[in-house]
Amino acid sequence: MSKATSTDLYEVSMARSYLREGMSAPATFSLFVRDLPPNRGFLVCAGLEPVLDFLADYQVDTEDVAVFASVSGQRYEDLEPLLGLRFTGEVRAMPEGTIVLAGEPLLEITAALPEAQLVETYVLNQVSHQTAVASKCARCVLAAAGHMLVDFSLRRTHGVEAGHQAARLGAMVGFAGTSDVAAAYSEGLAAVGTMAHSxxxxxxxxxxxxxxxxxxxxGPVTLLVDTYDTLTGVKTAARVLRELGIGPRCAIRLDSGDLGALAGQARAVLDAAGLQETRIVASGGLDEFAVDELVRSGAPIDTFAVGTKIGVSADAPYLDSAYKLVEFDGRPVMKLSSAKVTAPGRKQVFRQPGQADVVALADERPPHGATPLLELVMREGHRTSPRSGTADALERFNAGLAELPPGARSVRAPVAPRAKISARLGLLTTEVRRYIETCLLANEYPAAAGPDTS
Structure with a gap:
C-alpha cells in the first residue's frame, strides 16, 4: 500500500461521498495555527518539502482501495471510484524557514474537493509536527546567542523518521551538526559525536x-570527562591531549552536574595545560531555558548539544493547527463554531518591516513596500520550482528573525505580534457570516449560491 493510506478514515468516507454526489469542483483548504503555544513569540514554517513530495507522488492504487475497504467494512466495489485518484491541484505556501504568526495560513491547497480532502491528514501531520520542532530549535538558537548548537535528539524522538526530521529542522535554523548518521548523509549535514559513559x-x-x-x-576527538569524577576526568583528558599533540582540534564534553560551575573549572584546567583552543561541549537534557541561563551566566561553554527536550518540543509538543475549507466551487465558506470561527476565501499574507502582518484575500494588492509570503509552489500536481534546501530555509529564517520585534525574540515570556485582517477580508467575513445565519434561519443553504461579494 502507498502513503495514500496514511489518512484518517473519515477522509476516505467524505471523499467517497463527494464522488458519489458529483462534488468534484475546486475547493480551497487553508492550513493555519489558531493560537501560539505558551512561550512562543513566533513559529517557523516547516514540513512543506515533504508535503510537496507526498502530493507529487500521490495516487490511490488497487492495494490502497483494498485497505480502505478492509478497515471500513465496505466492499471493494463501493470504494473503487477512488481508484486512480491523483493530486492534480495547486499549492500556495510560505517556504520553509519563514516566520509565521497565529492566524496566518502556512499553506493553501486548491484541488478537486475529493483530492483536497483525502490529503488533509498527512499534510497536517507533517506541517504541524515539523513546525513545532523547528520553532523549538529556533528558540535554542536565540538562547545560544551565537554559540554553536548540535542535535543529539535521535534516541529520544518519537520514531526514527521524527529524529531525521529534527536533524534537518535544526539545520534549517542554524544548528551546526547532528549525531544522526542517516540524516547527516542524506541531508548533507555535519555528523558530530563523542563517546558514551559505557x-x-x-x-x-x-x-x-x-x-x-x-x-x-x-581526526579531532571529543572526550567525555564525567563518567567518574569530572575534574579528574578533565585533568586526564588535558594530559592525554597534550601528550598526543591534538588538543587544539579537540574538545571535552560535560554531561551532568552544575554545568556552569564545572565548565569554569574545566576551562581553568585546560588553559593551565596550554589547551586554550580545546573546546568545551555541554549536554544533558538541555533546552532553551537552560542554554539561556548558561549563556547569561558567562559559562565558558563553546557548544551546546541539545536533544531530549528539543526533538519532541517537550514544552509544546503540538500546535493548535487546522486545515479548513475556505472556498468551494467559487463560493467563500466559513465555520461559525464557538471559538473556532474561520475566515472565508483564498488568502495572502503581506509582511512589511516595522508593520503588523496583514492577512488579506489572495487577489488583493499588497500594501506599499509589503511582500506577499504565500508563493505558488505546485501547479497541476507538479512542483513549480526545485526543492528548497536547508541553506535556503536558514537564509529565510535569519532574515525573518531580524525583522521580528525584540519582545517576540525573547526566550522568556515572549510577546507574540498579531496579524491584522484587511478591510476586504473583514467585509467578506461579515457578509458570509450574515448569509449563513440567514440561510440557517430559513432552514436552507443552497450549495451553488453564496453571498453577493462583488
Whole structure:
C-alpha cells in the first residue's frame, strides 16, 4: 500500500461521498495555527518539502482501495471510484524557514474537493509536527546567542523518521551538526559525536578510554570527562591531549552536574595545560531555558548539544493547527463554531518591516513596500520550482528573525505580534457570516449560491 493510506478514515468516507454526489469542483483548504503555544513569540514554517513530495507522488492504487475497504467494512466495489485518484491541484505556501504568526495560513491547497480532502491528514501531520520542532530549535538558537548548537535528539524522538526530521529542522535554523548518521548523509549535514559513559566503563579508566578513542579516529576527538569524577576526568583528558599533540582540534564534553560551575573549572584546567583552543561541549537534557541561563551566566561553554527536550518540543509538543475549507466551487465558506470561527476565501499574507502582518484575500494588492509570503509552489500536481534546501530555509529564517520585534525574540515570556485582517477580508467575513445565519434561519443553504461579494 502507498502513503495514500496514511489518512484518517473519515477522509476516505467524505471523499467517497463527494464522488458519489458529483462534488468534484475546486475547493480551497487553508492550513493555519489558531493560537501560539505558551512561550512562543513566533513559529517557523516547516514540513512543506515533504508535503510537496507526498502530493507529487500521490495516487490511490488497487492495494490502497483494498485497505480502505478492509478497515471500513465496505466492499471493494463501493470504494473503487477512488481508484486512480491523483493530486492534480495547486499549492500556495510560505517556504520553509519563514516566520509565521497565529492566524496566518502556512499553506493553501486548491484541488478537486475529493483530492483536497483525502490529503488533509498527512499534510497536517507533517506541517504541524515539523513546525513545532523547528520553532523549538529556533528558540535554542536565540538562547545560544551565537554559540554553536548540535542535535543529539535521535534516541529520544518519537520514531526514527521524527529524529531525521529534527536533524534537518535544526539545520534549517542554524544548528551546526547532528549525531544522526542517516540524516547527516542524506541531508548533507555535519555528523558530530563523542563517546558514551559505557565506553569509558568498558575500558575501566578515563585514560585508557581516551587513548583508545584517539587511536581509533584519524581526526579531532571529543572526550567525555564525567563518567567518574569530572575534574579528574578533565585533568586526564588535558594530559592525554597534550601528550598526543591534538588538543587544539579537540574538545571535552560535560554531561551532568552544575554545568556552569564545572565548565569554569574545566576551562581553568585546560588553559593551565596550554589547551586554550580545546573546546568545551555541554549536554544533558538541555533546552532553551537552560542554554539561556548558561549563556547569561558567562559559562565558558563553546557548544551546546541539545536533544531530549528539543526533538519532541517537550514544552509544546503540538500546535493548535487546522486545515479548513475556505472556498468551494467559487463560493467563500466559513465555520461559525464557538471559538473556532474561520475566515472565508483564498488568502495572502503581506509582511512589511516595522508593520503588523496583514492577512488579506489572495487577489488583493499588497500594501506599499509589503511582500506577499504565500508563493505558488505546485501547479497541476507538479512542483513549480526545485526543492528548497536547508541553506535556503536558514537564509529565510535569519532574515525573518531580524525583522521580528525584540519582545517576540525573547526566550522568556515572549510577546507574540498579531496579524491584522484587511478591510476586504473583514467585509467578506461579515457578509458570509450574515448569509449563513440567514440561510440557517430559513432552514436552507443552497450549495451553488453564496453571498453577493462583488
Amino acid at each position: 565506553y569509558v566503563e568498558a575500558f575501566g579508566t578515563d585514560e585508557a578510554a581516551f587513548r583508545a578513542f584517539a587511536r581509533s579516529r584519524p
